[in-house]
Amino acid sequence: MQDASELGLRPAPGGWTEAEPPPPPPEGGNGRHLPVSALMLELARAWPKPRISLGEMIHAFGARGYGILIILFALPNLLPIYIPGWSPIFGIPLAIVCLQLALGFPEPRLPRLLTERSMKREDLHMMVEKAIPWVRRIERYVRPRPSVLTGWKADRLVGAYGVFLALLVIVPLPFTNGPPSLACAIMAMGLLEEDSRAVVIGAVVGIGASLLALSIIGGLFWVVVKAIGFAF
Secondary structure, X not given: OOOHHHHOEEEOHHHOEEXXXXXXXXXXXXXXXXXXXXXXXXXXXXXXXXXXXXXHHHHHHHHHHHHHHHHHHHHHHHOOOOOOXXXXXXXXXXXXXXHHHHHOOOOOOOOHHHHOOEEEHHHHHHHHHHHHHHHHHHHHHOOOEOOHHHOHHHHHXXXXXXXXXHHHHHOOOOOOOHHHHHHHHHHHHHHHXXXXXXXXXXXXXXXXXXXXXXXXXXXXXXXXXXXXXXXX
């Protein structure tokens, strides 16, 4: 198991963590940086404190920008189980990050109220271990394919689309969280690797996820309206 210094993390004043440039990727990488899955797994294993906040995670991942944050906040909802209460906790910062991307902010920022929220290191490790197979499946097919879909204008469109998907993620209902989160994660991989094909695939997955989520929300609304009509 690597410690924080081997991962490229160093303590900073005030208890925050800054990131140094990551080491060269292992054999089979894309030659530019460690895969997202490797960074997440090593952070979960090597973090030196019993708890880690969202702010500390953001600083630990360094300058990977919007893509890594979108994946980070989508990750909990890719777990193969439904955990009540998790969708708003991670869906709200996902929506904020996507909105900032859509508005063209040079780098993402989160309010202190969110960055100070923390979880146990063991919970982070469990979450990453459960969700990392999804990330690795995406990484297997992602490689640089630059086009107009990976430019700054397309980034803004992806951000706006991500806001809509994040709003669906926030809805605390089964099956309204995972599919939109998967779509966001695929598009974020496309942003990180400048892979226009991944961006398109993520957008298509998002359409299917939206139809599913809206069907569930609409069906529940219809049931509630019928129940109220029956009661009165």
